[in-house]
Amino acid sequence: MVFDELQTAVAKLESEIANGPIVPAVTPPEIRRHLERYDFARPLPLDDVVTDVETMLRSWQVHVTHPRYFGLFNPSVTAASVVGDTLTAMYNPQLATWRTSPAANEIERHTLGWLTRKFGLPADTSASFTSGGAEANLSAVTVALTRRFPAYGTGGARRLPASPTLYLTAESHHSFGKIAHLTGIGREAIRLVATDARLTMDVADLARRVAEDRRDGFAPFMVVGTAGTTGAGAIDPLPELGRFCAAEDLWFHVDAAWGGAAIVSPRLRGHLDGIAAADSITCDAHKWFSVPMAAGMFFCRHPESVAETFRAETSYMPGKTAGPVVDPYTTSVQWSRRFIGLKLFVALAHHGEAGYVAMIEEQARLGDVLRASLARAGWRLVNTTPLPVVCFTRDGLDTGAFLAALYRRQIAWMSEVRLAGGAPVLRACVTSVRTSESDIDWVVREMSELPC
Numbered sequence: 001m002v003f004d005e006l007q008t009a010v011a012k013l014e015s016e017i018a019n020g021p022i023v024p025a026v027t028p029p030e031i032r033r034h035l036e037r038y039d040f041a042r043p044l045p046l047d048d049v050v051t052d053v054e055t056m057l058r059s060w061q062v063h064v065t066h067p068r069y070f071g072l073f074n075p076s077v078t079a080a081s082v083v084g085d086t087l088t089a090m091y092n093p094q095l096a097t098w099r100t101s102p103a104a105n106e107i108e109r110h111t112l113g114w115l116t117r118k119f120g121l122p123a124d125t126s127a128s129f130t131s132g133g134a135e136a137n138l139s140a141v142t143v144a145l146t147r148r149f150p151a152y153g154t155g156g157a158r159r160l161p162a163s164p165t166l167y168l169t170a171e172s173h174h175s176f177g178k179i180a181h182l183t184g185i186g187r188e189a190i191r192l193v194a195t196d197a198r199l200t201m202d203v204a205d206l207a208r209r210v211a212e213d214r215r216d217g218f219a220p221f222m223v224v225g226t227a228g229t230t231g232a233g234a235i236d237p238l239p240e241l242g243r244f245c246a247a248e249d250l251w252f253h254v255d256a257a258w259g260g261a262a263i264v265s266p267r268l269r270g271h272l273d274g275i276a277a278a279d280s281i282t283c284d285a286h287k288w289f290s291v292p293m294a295a296g297m298f299f300c301r302h303p304e305s306v307a308e309t310f311r312a313e314t315s316y317m318p319g320k321t322a323g324p325v326v327d328p329y330t331t332s333v334q335w336s337r338r339f340i341g342l343k344l345f346v347a348l349a350h351h352g353e354a355g356y357v358a359m360i361e362e363q364a365r366l367g368d369v370l371r372a373s374l375a376r377a378g379w380r381l382v383n384t385t386p387l388p389v390v391c392f393t394r395d396g397l398d399t400g401a402f403l404a405a406l407y408r409r410q411i412a413w414m415s416e417v418r419l420a421g422g423a424p425v426l427r428a429c430v431t432s433v434r435t436s437e438s439d440i441d442w443v444v445r446e447m448s449e450l451p452c
């Protein structure tokens with residue numbers, strides 16, 4: 001069976017990557033010179049092309065599926081999810097409408113329904129797969145604007161009687177700056193609320209900022225709580241934010257792009273308490289659900305506002321499919337749409353919920369192992385989170401020089417981050433189902449040997 005072979009190939013690749021380098025050393029001219037052989041003037045045997053492409057990918061990329069990749073939230077992918085994504089490419093169903101791809105649409109609906117229930121959202125929640133978290137956040141802001149300001153959809157932001165304002169923290173994802181730009185409310189619409197010592201949103205400062213803005217004639221419309229910030233894994237106080245938004249008639253969006261997967265874990269889900277009150281949620285399958293990019297998800301408890309935001313009619317489009325179904329082109333900005341959800345469906349079906357709980361809880365445990373190991377080795381931990389992101393430093397550390405040495409010696413991939421505008425610190429996140437305790441022990445030992 002071809003899929004047995006694919007799984008064997010994934011397993012073989014996994015072990016080869018684990019035993020090879022993590023970080024490439026290559027320059028743009030080197031790659032461009034190599035590509036000059038592809039002038040596309042004559043056909044080449046597929047075997048030769050694939051062999052060459054694999055050599056390029058093997059040599060010239062940061063291997064995010066390496067067990068010692070402690071990076072931004074790009075996970076190692078499970079073999080089942082690769083099989084799912086391969087099937088998507090082979091059948092290439094068009095998910096714009098229900099009637100062109102009934103099976104694919106119902107598989108997505110079924111999968112999203114499972115997560116909708118986990119989040120505690122109502123059964124009629126609108127849920128869609130997106131290209132990623134940035135698109136899901138864009139959907140959230142656009143739908144929130146459409147609901148709050150009926151004139152926004154046709155007249156645009158310039159027709160509104162007061163300028164809309166949006167509340168988040170400096171630790172929130174950078175996509176909101178672009179989104180403010182794209183939606184026409186402008187980047188100045190973003191209000192950066194203060195954070196406390198744990199880098200979570202200070203609700204008293206939020207209340208102050210909203211009151212001030214109302215007094216000054218602005219139109220506050222949305223608060224973004226992050227459940228697992230990109231830099232430090234901080235979780236904003238979701239229950240308090242939910243209550244505040246309800247009292248102030250503000251849209252409550254939870255950006256749980258990475259941390260949202262914790263909802264399946266009995267041990268971790270308590271940290272997401274309050275998420276059920278969200279008007280909308282972003283959660284990425286291509287982060288902690290360990291499936292290949294690109295797979296985000298957007299959940300919204302106001303299906304009628306989603307429909308109003310993404311309504312479209314032209315003569316070349318089929319009319320809305322009749323019956324109890326939703327055409328995906330009416331719930332997102334996309335028209336032609338890949339069967340994004342299959343990789344998550346296949347992986348969930350194969351590993352089962354218990355398999356996912358085990359994967360997620362093991363990575364959270366390894367985060368604790370990493371924290372303890374770094375502390376024992378004399379590093380200073382600078383963030384607090386139940387999620388496996390560890391930020392750390394030591395006196396006199398030059399993060400740039402340290403990371404360069406770490407990469408040169410192929411010890412691990414980590415990154416640097418500034419928290420609350422402070423000095424750069426190191427950031428290591430367990431994102432791989434392949435990372436083990438011995439990887440962590442080895443990396444921390446090797447890091448102690450580095451000169452800077």
Ligand SMILES: Cc1ncc(COP(=O)(O)O)c(C=O)c1O
Binds near residue numbers: 131132135137173230
């Ligand atoms: C908290 C958070 N939100 C949104 C995003 C954007 O997600 P994507 O990269 O899938 O667009 C990220 C990405 O790391 C993130 O960490």
